[in-house]
Amino acid sequence: MTNVVVVYHSGYGHTQRMAQSVASGAGAELLAIDAEGNLPEGGWEALAAADAIIMGSPTYMGSVSWQFKKFADASSKPWFTQQWKDKVFAGFTNSATMNGDKLSTLHYLFTLAMQHSGIWVGTGIMPSNSKAAQRNDLNYVGSFSGAMAQSPSDSGAHEMLPGDLETARLFGERVAVVAAQFKV
Numbered sequence: 319m320t321n322v323v324v325v326y327h328s329g330y331g332h333t334q335r336m337a338q339s340v341a342s343g344a345g346a347e348l349l350a351i352d353a354e355g356n357l358p359e360g361g362w363e364a365l366a367a368a369d370a371i372i373m374g375s376p377t378y379m380g381s382v383s384w385q386f387k388k389f390a391d392a393s394s395k396p397w398f399t400q401q402w403k404d405k406v407f408a409g410f411t412n413s414a415t416m417n418g419d420k421l422s423t424l425h426y427l428f429t430l431a432m433q434h435s436g437i438w439v440g441t442g443i444m445p446s447n448s449k450a451a452q453r454n455d456l457n458y459v460g461s462f463s464g465a466m467a468q469s470p471s472d473s474g475a476h477e478m479l480p481g482d483l484e485t486a487r488l489f490g491e492r493v494a495v496v497a498a499q500f501k502v
Contacts, residue, residue, distance in 0.1 A: 320498045322346035323364050326374030327386040331475030332412045333376045336467050339483040340372055343490030355388030370406035370497035377413035377423040390430050397434055406497040407431035408439045410465035424464040442492045454481035465489040
């Protein structure tokens with residue numbers, strides 16, 4: 319069985335809902351970064367044992383949250399020993415606007431994965447980009463690099479669109495399938 323961990327920070331609950339959908343598709347363990355940017359007890363050990371690490375952060379001011387950045391900086395210890403080398407990595411994000419510079423966040427997560435000598439997995443989901451496309455369609459936000467969701471700034475996490483959450487679930491499923499192909 320493939321061991322997948324979803325490590326994420328969520329400021330208002332939207333990224334947490336997305337993380338839950340990703341984890342549902344991947345059969346993954348959820349590992350929440352707290353409001354101070356710390357992992358729970360046993361978090362670093364869970365990441366060391368993972369075959370795949372899926373990272374998630376809201377997009378704030380064009381990048382990851384400071385709490386996620388604190389986690390990323392603390393990952394220099396496993397980086398130094400290349401503990402996560404050849405693990406499968408992927409990433410997801412959410413922001414209030416349709417663009418919201420979410421791609422900058424995914425690029426940050428991709429770069430972090432490459433620093434750890436990881437193997438990146440994109441969505442593998444074609445975008446809904448025809449005239450007939452509806453906002454609730456799969457991959458309506460149109461990302462290949464990682465899963466993206468959009469939640470209006472005045473909406474609660476419970477109001478996230480099912481299409482964005484299903485995109486996240488299918489993304490998690492794909493990461494688990496790819497990770498299983500790399501498992502020795």
